[in-house]
Structures are given as C-alpha cells and as structure tokens.
Amino acid sequence: MAYAFNHRTKNAPCIGELLSAAFPHFDALIVPFGPGQEVTGEGDPTENFFLVMRGLFRGVKFTCDGRRQVFAFYMPGDLCGLEPEGSHKLTIEAVDCAAMAILPRHACRFRMNDDPELNAALFDGATRALALTIDHMMMVGRSSAEERLAWFLTMLAARSASPNARAVDLAMQRQDIADYLGLTIETVSRTFTLFRDRGLVSLPHKRRVLILRPDALARLAAADRDAEPIGPVRSDEDMEAAVA
Amino acid sequence: MAYAFNHRTKNAPCIGELLSAAFPHFDALIVPFGPGQEVTGEGDPTENFFLVMRGLFRGVKFTCDGRRQVFAFYMPGDLCGLEPEGSHKLTIEAVDCAAMAILPRHACRFRMNDDPELNAALFDGATRALALTIDHMMMVGRSSAEERLAWFLTMLAARSASPNARAVDLAMQRQDIADYLGLTIETVSRTFTLFRDRGLVSLPHKRRVLILRPDALARLAAADRDAEPIGPVRSDEDMEAAVA
C-alpha cells in the first residue's frame, strides 16, 4: 500500500539514493503532477513503485458513500505504491505541485535480487511504513481530537526540513488533515482555534502554523504513544527559554 | 511491526512452507506460549521474526495512561515481528494456548539474499500486512460501532478454517475485540446484542457466534470498503435460502 519512509538512518544510504543509483536513466522516470492529480487509483494494477521527488502526495481510500480516509502523506524521499501484487487498494494523489519517479516493479525486483543493500533498504522501508501505521492507528483509535492534532503537528514539525523549525507549512487543506486524523474539518478547525487561544500555536496564515510551545504540544501528542516522541525532544527548560 | 499475512496465494507456496524449508532444524525453533504470555515487549530489541504455528496471538500497543490498541491478531501461518531494526514498538502476546516458531533475523536475511523466492515472499508479506492496515484504519477512523463489529465478524469468518463456515469461535475476549476496533467492551457487548436481536447472528455461548445472515453482515461491513467484501460472497438469494 505504501507508507512513508524517508526516515533515513544515519549510517545507511537512504532509499532514494540507492534507487536512483540502481536505475541508469533515473531522471527520465520523473513525472510532474499538479494539485489533485491522481498517480494511481484504487483498482489499478500494481505495476510500479513511486519515489517522491518533490512536493506532497497523499494515499487515500474512499468508501462508496463518500467517506474518505487519508492513510498517509508522502514527502520527498518517501516511497509509495508498496502494495501486494494485484491491484492498488489505495489512491495516490498529488496534494500540490509535485513530482514522482515512477519505477517499474519488475525492474525493482530484479535489482533487489542482485543487490542485497537495496533489498534490505526496501524491506526495511516496508517495515518502517508498518511501524508508522502503529502510531497512526493508536491515534485514530484511541485519542481525543486535541491529541490527534497535537500529534499531527508534532510529527509534521519533526519531518520538516529542519526538525527544530517551529514554523510548519501545511501543504494540505483542512479536509486532508481531518481525513488523516479521522475527524471532521469542523473539529480540526475548532481544535486549531483552541490551540491558538491557549497560546500553543499561532496561525499567521491558515496554512502556516507557528508552534509556540512545542513542549506542551508534544506532551499532548505523546499521550497516546508512551514511547519517545517523534523527533528530537528538548527539555521543558529549553522550550520555555525558546518561547521567551 | 508485524501484521498478519497468511493470505496464501494459490500459485505460490505460502511463507510458512518457505521458511520451514529454509531452516534445517525448524522444529527446534518452535516455542509454546500460554494465555497472556508475552513473546516480545515494546522496547525489546528486534532480534527475531515469528511465525505462528498454533493458536492465536495479538499485537498490542499501550499508552502511559492505560489505553490499549490491538493492532492485529495473528493466526497460524501469519508472520509477525516485522518491525524495522532497533526495538519493537509492538508487544506480541499469546491470546490462548499457542506456539510460535522463533526465527533469528540475521539468518532470515542471510537466506533472503540467497533465495529470491523467499525474499519475494517476505517482501510480499510485508506489503500484504500494510494492505490489511488500510481497511483496519478506515474502519477505526470512519465507521460506526455496528460497521466495525460487522467487519470484524466478516473478516474472522473469512479467515477461519473453512471460509463458508457460519460458526465463528472467538478465542479473544471482549476487551481484545474492543481494543482492536477502537471501542469499549460495553459498546461491543451492546452491538453483539443488537445483532442478535436483529437476527443477524446467534450467540450459543459468549465465545461462539453463529452468523445467520452473512449477507446483511457483509453489507454493513462493506460500507467502509467500497471494494469487494472479504472472502467469497454469495448472492442474496443463496443467503436467504441458507437461512431458511
């Protein structure tokens, strides 16, 4: 199905590098997509893997009666299309102006058998994707709206260019956030307002979030995940100092 | 992290056969577990993969404040422990009297590099596991209590020995079902009663469910998944005839 995996481990080359090295004419495989454009739809045959080069994509599933669940957001370096042979269960769409490298599966498999390093990286990627769904599931299944949004913002901040950046730009709209978190847009909106009124964040624009109190946000977010919060966590003292 | 994958494709040997063939002293690796006994805990180093031989296991995640999410149930033939290098994020426990084959990771990896078929089967298994989480997530994020339980029963019936069997034995207790579905035990209990009162199921014992109207149950379950319902679906006429 595909889940993000750009969590590059320090000591290993990231999957993107391995893949681009494995394909001789890699640049020719890169295809641009406009906002909302579909990369792969549910039911399409699973012919390729996809590597995000630029922009943001989403993996979505719809129900017959219009409900929607965003299963994952994919950022540059993430691989998606990791679904079992047959047909896709997930629709992959561009969120904004973005680009994907489209990698034929048979060629990937061929190279995997040749190259243990690539093989391990792909397998590791699939297991990382699964690990991400654990927190996502816990969150969707067992958390309040506040915890969900706090988790989402904390995760986005951790994954953004500089993990210490306190400004998060939301490429996706409220509906995407809502469908990712298993909420409605109204609840997402209300919760943003709540966070703002409490001084946890400020919202200079609708699509830009300034995290004023990362500590408090992380505490809320961590309620569902007893383990370490995502990304580097600083002490409360640091946080207070940073805000001051 | 680990998700079930015993969906054996007709034309390929199942992962269990490949693995047992790959390990010369396979039988010696099989370890029995009693109800509630832990196979692997959160934070433990990821040293092994596990193949269910007998009984039922669950993959669970806890929060600091006691909330619990069951991420998956593992049945014989399922592989689990598929988490990225490092430490487990999921606790794996036996639900009843059960047994696991414990397969050292380094040996698996070694054999994967040697054996493209095993490699493909493991990779395919990981992607299948991811695919299962899509429906699970959709369900937990976007469905009513009725839809969730209907989905659960439909899935169990499809996975049980004979997919046409209308009797489903629940090895797990209500709390496990609730935590798998993101509900409370009270809601699960009430929904069972509701189904019984509507004539969809009968409950000869607390742990045994007779599915009287698989069609109606599948329709409820399929509401979240526009695609084909799990398992063989018969026409309404067949169903009515079978019930009559």
Next chain:
DNA sequence: CGGAATGTTGAGACTAGTCAACCATAGTGG
C-alpha cells in the same frame, strides 16, 4: 469587484464513553 473555494463559528443532535449495577460461569474449598 464578484464569485468560488476554503476555513471558522455556533447551536443542537447523537453516538459512543463512563460509571455502576447486575448476571453467568467456572473454579475452589469447606
């Protein structure tokens, strides 16, 4: 400037959660 799309806010409804009592079953020990 007007219109469409996106986001926010409010009021009320409703589903599922909480808390508490009760029931069923299976052991256990007198």
Next chain:
DNA sequence: CCACTATGGTTGACTAGTCTCAACATTCCG
C-alpha cells in the same frame, strides 16, 4: 454438594465529545 469468589460479560442511566447542519468569514482568482 453447596456456598464463595473471581473473572468475564451484559445492561442501564447518564455524560461528553464529536458530528451535523447552517450561517458566516476569509482568501484567492478571474
């Protein structure tokens, strides 16, 4: 054999958080 207890499951009354529906505000474009 029968209390007695422990565990698991059911039911009821009430609460609360989120959804729904509707109005309104904002932003972005042409």
